[in-house]
């Protein structure tokens with residue numbers, strides 16, 4: 013039997029049922045389920061790892077990735093009901109947007125959703141659990157939400173001085189968007 017890819021223990025992805033999306037914390041599987049593989053995510057330019065979240069501050073594997081990708085900046089943020097502006101912030105991150113740079117997040121505790129658009133502009137829900145690290149390429153439309161657990165602790169990584177600016181959809185004239193479309197969406 014083929015060994016399961018360890019990343020699949022902490023990252024699952026599926027097509028969501030667009031019509032029933034009132035509560036962003038629900039999984040909204042299609043009926044029947046439509047699973048999306050890590051290879052399909054890679055085709056959209058999305059990179060994934062499973063890392064040792066209990067030791068992220070000293071983890072050699074993470075250090076190697078940071079070095080290879082030039083991630084000089086790293087911080088850690090929490091999202092749960094205790095954070096100030098909880099409602100407002102969660103509303104904002106669920107608005108469809110893109111960035112001019114890669115968005116790299118590493119879930120070191122809790123869990124949550126990142127939704128991305130596929131080549132046909134359909135939503136894929138990516139469920140990140142403890143140990144999941146992900147890179148969304150610059151220019152991909154996406155949004156984020158907490159799951160039923162209402163708690164996530166994320167490490168953010170960035171090459172150089174961080175720019176977190178979200179450009180809400182539509183923003184198709186942005187250079188990063190044009191480059192993304194050319195590289196990953198035009199077959």
Ligand SMILES: CSCCC(=O)C(=O)O
Nearest residue numbers: 105117125126155156178
């Ligand atoms: C998984 S948290 C990412 C939320 C987001 O898209 C952002 O902060 O830009």
Ligand SMILES: [Fe+2]
Nearest residue numbers: 109111115178
């Ligand atoms: Fe984002």
